[in-house]
Amino acid sequence: MEVVQYIVKEDEKSGRIDKIVSGIEKEWSRTLVQQWIKEGHVKVNDSAVKSNYKCAIGDVLTITIPEPEELDVEPEDMNLDIRYEDQDVVVVNKPKGMVVHPAPGHYSGTLVNGLMHECKDLSGINGVLRPGIVHRIDKDTSGLLMVAKNDLSHEKLVNQLVAKTVTRRYTAIVHGVIPHDHGTIDAPIGRDTKDRQSMTVVDNGKNAVTHFKVLDRYKDFSLVECELETGRTHQIRVHMKYIGFPLAGDPKYGPRKTLDLNGQALHAGVLGFIHPRTDEYMEFTAELPEEMNQLISQLEKSR
Structure with missing residues:
Protein backbone atom coordinates (compact mmCIF):
# COMPACT_ATOMS: atom_id res chain seq x y z
CA MET A 1 0.00 0.00 0.00
CA GLU A 2 1.19 3.53 -0.80
CA VAL A 3 1.36 5.97 2.14
CA VAL A 4 1.15 9.73 1.63
CA GLN A 5 1.84 12.31 4.36
CA TYR A 6 0.65 15.90 4.22
CA ILE A 7 1.03 18.82 6.67
CA VAL A 8 -1.91 21.23 6.93
CA LYS A 9 -0.95 24.74 5.83
CA GLU A 10 -2.00 28.06 7.39
CA ASP A 11 -4.59 28.86 4.70
CA GLU A 12 -6.23 25.46 5.31
CA LYS A 13 -6.89 26.11 9.03
CA SER A 14 -10.39 24.96 10.12
CA GLY A 15 -10.96 23.25 6.76
CA ARG A 16 -12.74 19.90 6.69
CA ILE A 17 -10.35 17.00 6.39
CA ASP A 18 -12.26 15.36 3.50
CA LYS A 19 -12.02 18.59 1.49
CA ILE A 20 -8.32 19.08 2.21
CA VAL A 21 -7.37 15.47 1.38
CA SER A 22 -9.40 15.46 -1.85
CA GLY A 23 -7.42 18.54 -2.91
CA ILE A 24 -4.05 16.79 -2.56
CA GLU A 25 -4.46 14.67 -5.70
CA LYS A 26 -6.75 15.54 -8.61
CA GLU A 27 -8.04 11.97 -8.92
CA TRP A 28 -9.03 11.71 -5.24
CA SER A 29 -12.71 12.61 -5.28
CA ARG A 30 -14.36 13.77 -2.07
CA THR A 31 -16.64 10.73 -2.06
CA LEU A 32 -13.64 8.40 -2.34
CA VAL A 33 -11.80 10.25 0.45
CA GLN A 34 -14.84 10.03 2.73
CA GLN A 35 -14.85 6.29 2.13
CA TRP A 36 -11.15 6.08 3.04
CA ILE A 37 -11.76 8.09 6.24
CA LYS A 38 -14.65 5.81 7.21
CA GLU A 39 -12.43 2.75 6.71
CA GLY A 40 -9.60 4.26 8.79
CA HIS A 41 -7.18 4.88 5.91
CA VAL A 42 -6.83 8.58 6.78
CA LYS A 43 -5.41 9.64 10.16
CA VAL A 44 -4.58 12.97 11.80
CA ASN A 45 -1.49 12.89 14.01
CA ASP A 46 -1.84 9.08 14.04
CA SER A 47 -5.47 9.21 15.22
CA ALA A 48 -8.60 8.24 13.33
CA VAL A 49 -11.11 11.05 12.71
CA LYS A 50 -14.47 11.63 10.99
CA SER A 51 -15.01 13.31 7.63
CA ASN A 52 -16.15 16.57 9.27
CA TYR A 53 -12.99 16.96 11.39
CA LYS A 54 -11.71 20.56 11.21
CA CYS A 55 -7.96 20.61 10.65
CA ALA A 56 -5.46 22.77 12.54
CA ILE A 57 -2.25 24.30 11.20
CA GLY A 58 0.54 21.73 11.35
CA ASP A 59 -1.72 18.68 11.57
CA VAL A 60 0.05 15.69 10.01
CA LEU A 61 -2.31 13.80 7.71
CA THR A 62 -1.36 10.22 6.90
CA ILE A 63 -3.22 8.71 3.95
CA THR A 64 -2.79 4.99 3.40
CA ILE A 65 -4.09 4.33 -0.10
CA PRO A 66 -5.83 0.95 -0.12
CA GLU A 67 -5.10 -1.54 -2.86
CA LYS A 164 -31.45 18.11 -11.34
CA THR A 165 -29.51 19.39 -14.36
CA VAL A 166 -29.38 16.07 -16.25
CA THR A 167 -31.88 15.77 -19.12
CA ARG A 168 -33.74 12.43 -19.01
CA ARG A 169 -36.71 12.01 -21.33
CA TYR A 170 -38.59 8.74 -21.74
CA THR A 171 -41.22 7.57 -24.21
CA ALA A 172 -44.02 5.43 -22.76
CA ILE A 173 -47.27 3.81 -23.85
CA VAL A 174 -49.92 3.98 -21.13
CA HIS A 175 -53.39 2.59 -20.59
CA GLY A 176 -56.20 5.12 -21.06
CA VAL A 177 -56.69 8.25 -23.13
CA ILE A 178 -55.17 11.18 -21.26
CA PRO A 179 -57.48 14.19 -21.76
CA HIS A 180 -54.92 16.97 -21.12
CA ASP A 181 -51.89 17.60 -23.35
CA HIS A 182 -49.31 17.96 -20.60
CA GLY A 183 -48.91 17.95 -16.84
CA THR A 184 -46.64 17.59 -13.83
CA ILE A 185 -46.87 14.86 -11.21
CA ASP A 186 -45.40 16.04 -7.91
CA ALA A 187 -45.95 13.17 -5.46
CA PRO A 188 -43.46 11.65 -2.96
CA ILE A 189 -42.44 8.03 -3.52
CA GLY A 190 -41.50 5.44 -0.91
CA ARG A 191 -41.50 1.72 -0.24
CA ASP A 192 -44.95 0.08 -0.26
CA THR A 193 -45.55 -1.22 3.29
CA LYS A 194 -47.81 -3.97 1.92
CA ASP A 195 -45.29 -5.12 -0.70
CA ARG A 196 -41.61 -4.42 0.01
CA GLN A 197 -40.71 -5.16 -3.63
CA SER A 198 -42.87 -2.28 -4.85
CA MET A 199 -42.81 1.50 -4.58
CA THR A 200 -45.84 3.75 -4.15
CA VAL A 201 -46.88 7.35 -3.47
CA VAL A 202 -46.69 7.95 0.30
CA ASP A 203 -46.82 11.09 2.43
CA ASN A 204 -43.43 10.44 4.04
CA GLY A 205 -41.72 9.36 0.79
CA LYS A 206 -38.88 11.07 -1.05
CA ASN A 207 -39.63 14.07 -3.25
CA ALA A 208 -40.46 12.92 -6.79
CA VAL A 209 -41.42 15.05 -9.81
CA THR A 210 -42.30 13.84 -13.33
CA HIS A 211 -43.32 16.12 -16.23
CA PHE A 212 -45.27 14.57 -19.09
CA LYS A 213 -46.79 15.52 -22.42
CA VAL A 214 -49.09 13.51 -24.69
CA LEU A 215 -47.57 12.71 -28.09
CA ASP A 216 -50.53 10.76 -29.51
CA ARG A 217 -53.84 9.18 -28.51
CA TYR A 218 -55.31 5.84 -29.59
CA LYS A 219 -58.28 3.74 -28.64
CA ASP A 220 -57.75 2.96 -24.91
CA PHE A 221 -54.05 4.00 -24.95
CA SER A 222 -51.84 7.12 -25.06
CA LEU A 223 -48.27 7.71 -26.20
CA VAL A 224 -46.49 10.04 -23.77
CA GLU A 225 -43.10 11.61 -23.19
CA CYS A 226 -42.04 11.77 -19.54
CA GLU A 227 -39.20 13.95 -18.29
CA LEU A 228 -37.65 13.19 -14.92
CA GLU A 229 -36.86 16.00 -12.53
CA THR A 230 -35.93 13.48 -9.83
CA GLY A 231 -34.85 9.86 -10.18
CA ARG A 232 -36.68 7.64 -7.71
CA THR A 233 -36.96 3.88 -8.11
CA HIS A 234 -39.72 3.02 -10.64
CA GLN A 235 -40.67 6.73 -10.68
CA ILE A 236 -42.45 6.95 -14.06
CA ARG A 237 -44.21 3.63 -13.53
CA VAL A 238 -45.44 4.64 -10.06
CA HIS A 239 -46.44 8.19 -11.06
CA MET A 240 -48.38 7.20 -14.17
CA LYS A 241 -50.26 4.57 -12.16
CA TYR A 242 -50.95 7.21 -9.49
CA ILE A 243 -52.77 9.48 -11.95
CA GLY A 244 -54.72 6.55 -13.40
CA PHE A 245 -52.72 5.84 -16.58
CA PRO A 246 -50.40 2.88 -15.82
CA LEU A 247 -47.81 1.74 -18.33
CA ALA A 248 -48.80 -0.88 -20.88
CA GLY A 249 -47.21 -4.26 -20.25
CA ASP A 250 -46.13 -3.38 -16.70
CA PRO A 251 -46.38 -6.59 -14.61
CA LYS A 252 -45.94 -4.77 -11.29
CA TYR A 253 -47.87 -1.50 -11.62
CA GLY A 254 -50.13 -2.15 -14.61
CA PRO A 255 -53.70 -3.49 -14.56
CA ARG A 256 -54.32 -7.25 -14.43
CA LYS A 257 -55.33 -7.22 -18.06
CA THR A 258 -52.55 -5.52 -19.98
CA LEU A 259 -50.61 -6.10 -23.19
CA ASP A 260 -48.26 -9.09 -23.28
CA LEU A 261 -44.99 -7.25 -23.84
CA ASN A 262 -42.68 -9.04 -21.37
CA GLY A 263 -42.38 -5.83 -19.39
CA GLN A 264 -43.41 -2.17 -19.48
CA ALA A 265 -43.45 -0.11 -22.70
CA LEU A 266 -40.87 2.43 -21.56
CA HIS A 267 -37.76 3.73 -23.34
CA ALA A 268 -35.13 6.21 -22.11
CA GLY A 269 -34.69 8.00 -25.43
CA VAL A 270 -32.95 11.30 -24.56
CA LEU A 271 -30.02 11.82 -22.18
CA GLY A 272 -28.17 15.10 -21.72
CA PHE A 273 -25.46 16.16 -19.27
CA ILE A 274 -22.48 18.48 -18.83
CA HIS A 275 -19.25 16.65 -19.64
CA PRO A 276 -17.24 16.29 -16.39
CA ARG A 277 -13.96 17.36 -17.97
CA THR A 278 -14.84 19.84 -20.73
CA ASP A 279 -17.96 21.39 -19.10
CA GLU A 280 -19.67 21.11 -22.50
CA TYR A 281 -23.36 20.13 -22.59
CA MET A 282 -23.86 16.88 -24.52
CA GLU A 283 -27.16 15.32 -25.53
CA PHE A 284 -27.82 11.88 -26.98
CA THR A 285 -30.88 10.29 -28.57
CA ALA A 286 -31.73 6.60 -28.96
CA GLU A 287 -34.51 5.55 -31.33
CA LEU A 288 -37.45 3.50 -30.05
CA PRO A 289 -36.88 -0.27 -29.99
CA GLU A 290 -38.61 -2.23 -32.74
CA GLU A 291 -41.09 -3.79 -30.30
CA MET A 292 -42.45 -0.36 -29.32
CA ASN A 293 -42.59 0.80 -32.94
CA GLN A 294 -44.62 -2.28 -33.84
CA LEU A 295 -47.00 -1.69 -30.94
CA ILE A 296 -47.51 1.95 -31.99
CA SER A 297 -48.31 0.80 -35.54
CA GLN A 298 -50.93 -1.61 -34.19
CA LEU A 299 -52.45 1.07 -31.98
CA GLU A 300 -52.62 3.53 -34.90
CA LYS A 301 -54.63 0.99 -36.92
CA SER A 302 -57.12 0.56 -34.04
CA ARG A 303 -58.10 4.25 -33.99
Whole structure:
Protein backbone atom coordinates (compact mmCIF):
# COMPACT_ATOMS: atom_id res chain seq x y z
CA MET A 1 0.00 0.00 0.00
CA GLU A 2 1.19 3.53 -0.80
CA VAL A 3 1.36 5.97 2.14
CA VAL A 4 1.15 9.73 1.63
CA GLN A 5 1.84 12.31 4.36
CA TYR A 6 0.65 15.90 4.22
CA ILE A 7 1.03 18.82 6.67
CA VAL A 8 -1.91 21.23 6.93
CA LYS A 9 -0.95 24.74 5.83
CA GLU A 10 -2.00 28.06 7.39
CA ASP A 11 -4.59 28.86 4.70
CA GLU A 12 -6.23 25.46 5.31
CA LYS A 13 -6.89 26.11 9.03
CA SER A 14 -10.39 24.96 10.12
CA GLY A 15 -10.96 23.25 6.76
CA ARG A 16 -12.74 19.90 6.69
CA ILE A 17 -10.35 17.00 6.39
CA ASP A 18 -12.26 15.36 3.50
CA LYS A 19 -12.02 18.59 1.49
CA ILE A 20 -8.32 19.08 2.21
CA VAL A 21 -7.37 15.47 1.38
CA SER A 22 -9.40 15.46 -1.85
CA GLY A 23 -7.42 18.54 -2.91
CA ILE A 24 -4.05 16.79 -2.56
CA GLU A 25 -4.46 14.67 -5.70
CA LYS A 26 -6.75 15.54 -8.61
CA GLU A 27 -8.04 11.97 -8.92
CA TRP A 28 -9.03 11.71 -5.24
CA SER A 29 -12.71 12.61 -5.28
CA ARG A 30 -14.36 13.77 -2.07
CA THR A 31 -16.64 10.73 -2.06
CA LEU A 32 -13.64 8.40 -2.34
CA VAL A 33 -11.80 10.25 0.45
CA GLN A 34 -14.84 10.03 2.73
CA GLN A 35 -14.85 6.29 2.13
CA TRP A 36 -11.15 6.08 3.04
CA ILE A 37 -11.76 8.09 6.24
CA LYS A 38 -14.65 5.81 7.21
CA GLU A 39 -12.43 2.75 6.71
CA GLY A 40 -9.60 4.26 8.79
CA HIS A 41 -7.18 4.88 5.91
CA VAL A 42 -6.83 8.58 6.78
CA LYS A 43 -5.41 9.64 10.16
CA VAL A 44 -4.58 12.97 11.80
CA ASN A 45 -1.49 12.89 14.01
CA ASP A 46 -1.84 9.08 14.04
CA SER A 47 -5.47 9.21 15.22
CA ALA A 48 -8.60 8.24 13.33
CA VAL A 49 -11.11 11.05 12.71
CA LYS A 50 -14.47 11.63 10.99
CA SER A 51 -15.01 13.31 7.63
CA ASN A 52 -16.15 16.57 9.27
CA TYR A 53 -12.99 16.96 11.39
CA LYS A 54 -11.71 20.56 11.21
CA CYS A 55 -7.96 20.61 10.65
CA ALA A 56 -5.46 22.77 12.54
CA ILE A 57 -2.25 24.30 11.20
CA GLY A 58 0.54 21.73 11.35
CA ASP A 59 -1.72 18.68 11.57
CA VAL A 60 0.05 15.69 10.01
CA LEU A 61 -2.31 13.80 7.71
CA THR A 62 -1.36 10.22 6.90
CA ILE A 63 -3.22 8.71 3.95
CA THR A 64 -2.79 4.99 3.40
CA ILE A 65 -4.09 4.33 -0.10
CA PRO A 66 -5.83 0.95 -0.12
CA GLU A 67 -5.10 -1.54 -2.86
CA PRO A 68 -7.87 -1.53 -5.46
CA GLU A 69 -10.38 -4.31 -4.84
CA GLU A 70 -10.38 -6.90 -7.60
CA LEU A 71 -13.73 -7.35 -9.27
CA ASP A 72 -15.45 -10.69 -8.89
CA VAL A 73 -17.55 -9.91 -11.95
CA GLU A 74 -16.32 -11.43 -15.20
CA PRO A 75 -16.16 -9.40 -18.45
CA GLU A 76 -18.51 -10.71 -21.15
CA ASP A 77 -18.63 -9.89 -24.86
CA MET A 78 -22.24 -8.74 -25.23
CA ASN A 79 -21.93 -6.54 -28.32
CA LEU A 80 -23.17 -3.49 -26.41
CA ASP A 81 -24.68 -0.55 -28.28
CA ILE A 82 -22.23 2.15 -27.16
CA ARG A 83 -23.27 5.57 -28.46
CA TYR A 84 -20.32 7.59 -27.09
CA GLU A 85 -17.05 6.94 -25.28
CA ASP A 86 -14.01 8.97 -24.21
CA GLN A 87 -11.54 8.84 -21.32
CA ASP A 88 -14.19 9.91 -18.78
CA VAL A 89 -17.66 8.84 -19.90
CA VAL A 90 -19.51 6.09 -21.74
CA VAL A 91 -23.08 6.45 -23.04
CA VAL A 92 -24.71 3.10 -23.75
CA ASN A 93 -28.12 2.15 -25.14
CA LYS A 94 -29.31 -0.71 -22.90
CA PRO A 95 -31.66 -3.27 -24.44
CA LYS A 96 -34.87 -4.34 -22.75
CA GLY A 97 -34.46 -7.41 -20.53
CA MET A 98 -30.89 -6.63 -19.40
CA VAL A 99 -30.16 -6.00 -15.71
CA VAL A 100 -27.85 -3.01 -15.15
CA HIS A 101 -25.53 -4.47 -12.52
CA PRO A 102 -24.85 -7.79 -10.77
CA ALA A 103 -26.32 -8.64 -7.40
CA PRO A 104 -25.25 -11.36 -4.95
CA GLY A 105 -25.99 -14.70 -6.57
CA HIS A 106 -26.44 -13.15 -10.02
CA TYR A 107 -23.10 -12.18 -11.50
CA SER A 108 -23.47 -12.64 -15.25
CA GLY A 109 -25.38 -11.27 -18.22
CA THR A 110 -25.63 -7.72 -16.84
CA LEU A 111 -24.72 -4.41 -18.42
CA VAL A 112 -21.72 -4.20 -16.09
CA ASN A 113 -20.39 -7.52 -17.42
CA GLY A 114 -20.59 -6.12 -20.94
CA LEU A 115 -19.02 -2.79 -19.95
CA MET A 116 -16.10 -4.55 -18.32
CA HIS A 117 -15.39 -6.24 -21.66
CA GLU A 118 -15.66 -2.99 -23.64
CA CYS A 119 -14.00 -0.57 -21.18
CA LYS A 120 -10.81 -1.23 -19.29
CA ASP A 121 -11.43 1.55 -16.76
CA LEU A 122 -14.60 2.12 -14.73
CA SER A 123 -15.02 4.23 -11.59
CA GLY A 124 -14.90 2.35 -8.29
CA ILE A 125 -17.12 4.59 -6.16
CA ASN A 126 -20.06 2.18 -6.18
CA GLY A 127 -17.93 -0.84 -5.29
CA VAL A 128 -17.23 -4.16 -6.92
CA LEU A 129 -20.67 -4.98 -8.26
CA ARG A 130 -21.55 -1.57 -9.71
CA PRO A 131 -18.36 -0.10 -11.22
CA GLY A 132 -19.06 3.05 -13.22
CA ILE A 133 -22.81 2.99 -12.61
CA VAL A 134 -24.05 6.54 -11.99
CA HIS A 135 -27.78 5.88 -12.42
CA ARG A 136 -29.96 2.93 -13.38
CA ILE A 137 -32.95 2.03 -15.48
CA ASP A 138 -35.14 -0.99 -14.82
CA LYS A 139 -34.41 -4.38 -16.38
CA ASP A 140 -37.36 -4.17 -18.79
CA THR A 141 -36.84 -0.49 -19.65
CA SER A 142 -34.62 0.14 -22.67
CA GLY A 143 -32.53 3.20 -23.40
CA LEU A 144 -29.62 5.46 -22.57
CA LEU A 145 -27.37 5.37 -19.52
CA MET A 146 -24.27 7.40 -18.67
CA VAL A 147 -21.36 5.49 -17.13
CA ALA A 148 -18.31 6.99 -15.40
CA LYS A 149 -14.83 5.75 -16.27
CA ASN A 150 -13.10 7.35 -13.26
CA ASP A 151 -14.05 8.53 -9.78
CA LEU A 152 -13.80 12.24 -10.55
CA SER A 153 -16.23 11.92 -13.46
CA HIS A 154 -18.52 9.76 -11.33
CA GLU A 155 -18.76 12.39 -8.61
CA LYS A 156 -19.40 15.23 -11.07
CA LEU A 157 -22.13 13.28 -12.88
CA VAL A 158 -23.82 12.35 -9.58
CA ASN A 159 -23.71 16.00 -8.52
CA GLN A 160 -25.57 16.90 -11.72
CA LEU A 161 -28.25 14.33 -10.91
CA VAL A 162 -28.59 15.80 -7.41
CA ALA A 163 -28.78 19.33 -8.87
CA LYS A 164 -31.45 18.11 -11.34
CA THR A 165 -29.51 19.39 -14.36
CA VAL A 166 -29.38 16.07 -16.25
CA THR A 167 -31.88 15.77 -19.12
CA ARG A 168 -33.74 12.43 -19.01
CA ARG A 169 -36.71 12.01 -21.33
CA TYR A 170 -38.59 8.74 -21.74
CA THR A 171 -41.22 7.57 -24.21
CA ALA A 172 -44.02 5.43 -22.76
CA ILE A 173 -47.27 3.81 -23.85
CA VAL A 174 -49.92 3.98 -21.13
CA HIS A 175 -53.39 2.59 -20.59
CA GLY A 176 -56.20 5.12 -21.06
CA VAL A 177 -56.69 8.25 -23.13
CA ILE A 178 -55.17 11.18 -21.26
CA PRO A 179 -57.48 14.19 -21.76
CA HIS A 180 -54.92 16.97 -21.12
CA ASP A 181 -51.89 17.60 -23.35
CA HIS A 182 -49.31 17.96 -20.60
CA GLY A 183 -48.91 17.95 -16.84
CA THR A 184 -46.64 17.59 -13.83
CA ILE A 185 -46.87 14.86 -11.21
CA ASP A 186 -45.40 16.04 -7.91
CA ALA A 187 -45.95 13.17 -5.46
CA PRO A 188 -43.46 11.65 -2.96
CA ILE A 189 -42.44 8.03 -3.52
CA GLY A 190 -41.50 5.44 -0.91
CA ARG A 191 -41.50 1.72 -0.24
CA ASP A 192 -44.95 0.08 -0.26
CA THR A 193 -45.55 -1.22 3.29
CA LYS A 194 -47.81 -3.97 1.92
CA ASP A 195 -45.29 -5.12 -0.70
CA ARG A 196 -41.61 -4.42 0.01
CA GLN A 197 -40.71 -5.16 -3.63
CA SER A 198 -42.87 -2.28 -4.85
CA MET A 199 -42.81 1.50 -4.58
CA THR A 200 -45.84 3.75 -4.15
CA VAL A 201 -46.88 7.35 -3.47
CA VAL A 202 -46.69 7.95 0.30
CA ASP A 203 -46.82 11.09 2.43
CA ASN A 204 -43.43 10.44 4.04
CA GLY A 205 -41.72 9.36 0.79
CA LYS A 206 -38.88 11.07 -1.05
CA ASN A 207 -39.63 14.07 -3.25
CA ALA A 208 -40.46 12.92 -6.79
CA VAL A 209 -41.42 15.05 -9.81
CA THR A 210 -42.30 13.84 -13.33
CA HIS A 211 -43.32 16.12 -16.23
CA PHE A 212 -45.27 14.57 -19.09
CA LYS A 213 -46.79 15.52 -22.42
CA VAL A 214 -49.09 13.51 -24.69
CA LEU A 215 -47.57 12.71 -28.09
CA ASP A 216 -50.53 10.76 -29.51
CA ARG A 217 -53.84 9.18 -28.51
CA TYR A 218 -55.31 5.84 -29.59
CA LYS A 219 -58.28 3.74 -28.64
CA ASP A 220 -57.75 2.96 -24.91
CA PHE A 221 -54.05 4.00 -24.95
CA SER A 222 -51.84 7.12 -25.06
CA LEU A 223 -48.27 7.71 -26.20
CA VAL A 224 -46.49 10.04 -23.77
CA GLU A 225 -43.10 11.61 -23.19
CA CYS A 226 -42.04 11.77 -19.54
CA GLU A 227 -39.20 13.95 -18.29
CA LEU A 228 -37.65 13.19 -14.92
CA GLU A 229 -36.86 16.00 -12.53
CA THR A 230 -35.93 13.48 -9.83
CA GLY A 231 -34.85 9.86 -10.18
CA ARG A 232 -36.68 7.64 -7.71
CA THR A 233 -36.96 3.88 -8.11
CA HIS A 234 -39.72 3.02 -10.64
CA GLN A 235 -40.67 6.73 -10.68
CA ILE A 236 -42.45 6.95 -14.06
CA ARG A 237 -44.21 3.63 -13.53
CA VAL A 238 -45.44 4.64 -10.06
CA HIS A 239 -46.44 8.19 -11.06
CA MET A 240 -48.38 7.20 -14.17
CA LYS A 241 -50.26 4.57 -12.16
CA TYR A 242 -50.95 7.21 -9.49
CA ILE A 243 -52.77 9.48 -11.95
CA GLY A 244 -54.72 6.55 -13.40
CA PHE A 245 -52.72 5.84 -16.58
CA PRO A 246 -50.40 2.88 -15.82
CA LEU A 247 -47.81 1.74 -18.33
CA ALA A 248 -48.80 -0.88 -20.88
CA GLY A 249 -47.21 -4.26 -20.25
CA ASP A 250 -46.13 -3.38 -16.70
CA PRO A 251 -46.38 -6.59 -14.61
CA LYS A 252 -45.94 -4.77 -11.29
CA TYR A 253 -47.87 -1.50 -11.62
CA GLY A 254 -50.13 -2.15 -14.61
CA PRO A 255 -53.70 -3.49 -14.56
CA ARG A 256 -54.32 -7.25 -14.43
CA LYS A 257 -55.33 -7.22 -18.06
CA THR A 258 -52.55 -5.52 -19.98
CA LEU A 259 -50.61 -6.10 -23.19
CA ASP A 260 -48.26 -9.09 -23.28
CA LEU A 261 -44.99 -7.25 -23.84
CA ASN A 262 -42.68 -9.04 -21.37
CA GLY A 263 -42.38 -5.83 -19.39
CA GLN A 264 -43.41 -2.17 -19.48
CA ALA A 265 -43.45 -0.11 -22.70
CA LEU A 266 -40.87 2.43 -21.56
CA HIS A 267 -37.76 3.73 -23.34
CA ALA A 268 -35.13 6.21 -22.11
CA GLY A 269 -34.69 8.00 -25.43
CA VAL A 270 -32.95 11.30 -24.56
CA LEU A 271 -30.02 11.82 -22.18
CA GLY A 272 -28.17 15.10 -21.72
CA PHE A 273 -25.46 16.16 -19.27
CA ILE A 274 -22.48 18.48 -18.83
CA HIS A 275 -19.25 16.65 -19.64
CA PRO A 276 -17.24 16.29 -16.39
CA ARG A 277 -13.96 17.36 -17.97
CA THR A 278 -14.84 19.84 -20.73
CA ASP A 279 -17.96 21.39 -19.10
CA GLU A 280 -19.67 21.11 -22.50
CA TYR A 281 -23.36 20.13 -22.59
CA MET A 282 -23.86 16.88 -24.52
CA GLU A 283 -27.16 15.32 -25.53
CA PHE A 284 -27.82 11.88 -26.98
CA THR A 285 -30.88 10.29 -28.57
CA ALA A 286 -31.73 6.60 -28.96
CA GLU A 287 -34.51 5.55 -31.33
CA LEU A 288 -37.45 3.50 -30.05
CA PRO A 289 -36.88 -0.27 -29.99
CA GLU A 290 -38.61 -2.23 -32.74
CA GLU A 291 -41.09 -3.79 -30.30
CA MET A 292 -42.45 -0.36 -29.32
CA ASN A 293 -42.59 0.80 -32.94
CA GLN A 294 -44.62 -2.28 -33.84
CA LEU A 295 -47.00 -1.69 -30.94
CA ILE A 296 -47.51 1.95 -31.99
CA SER A 297 -48.31 0.80 -35.54
CA GLN A 298 -50.93 -1.61 -34.19
CA LEU A 299 -52.45 1.07 -31.98
CA GLU A 300 -52.62 3.53 -34.90
CA LYS A 301 -54.63 0.99 -36.92
CA SER A 302 -57.12 0.56 -34.04
CA ARG A 303 -58.10 4.25 -33.99
